[in-house]
Amino acid sequence: MNVQLNGVERAVPDRSTVADLVRLASAPTTGIAVALDGEVVPRAAWGTVVPAGATVEILTAVQGG
Numbered sequence: 001m002n003v004q005l006n007g008v009e010r011a012v013p014d015r016s017t018v019a020d021l022v023r024l025a026s027a028p029t030t031g032i033a034v035a036l037d038g039e040v041v042p043r044a045a046w047g048t049v050v051p052a053g054a055t056v057e058i059l060t061a062v063q064g065g
Contacts, residue, residue, distance in 0.1 A: 001052035
C-alpha cells in the first residue's frame with residue numbers, strides 16, 4: 001500500500017503501524033511527535049494500523065530561543 005510519509009509517497013507493507021513507519025523513517029524514538037492524517041498520535045497508540053493513502057508526518061522537537 002502507499003502512504004505519504006513526511007511528504008514523500010512511499011510503498012509500505014499492508015497493516016503497517018505508526019511504530020513501523022517511525023522505524024522505516026529511521027526517526028529517533030524520543031523527542032518526536034507523529035501525526036496521522038493531521039491528528040497527533042499519542043505514543044500509547046503507535047500500534048494503530050495506518051490505512052492506505054494516509055498522510056503521516058514525523059516531527060522532531062527542536063529547542064529554540
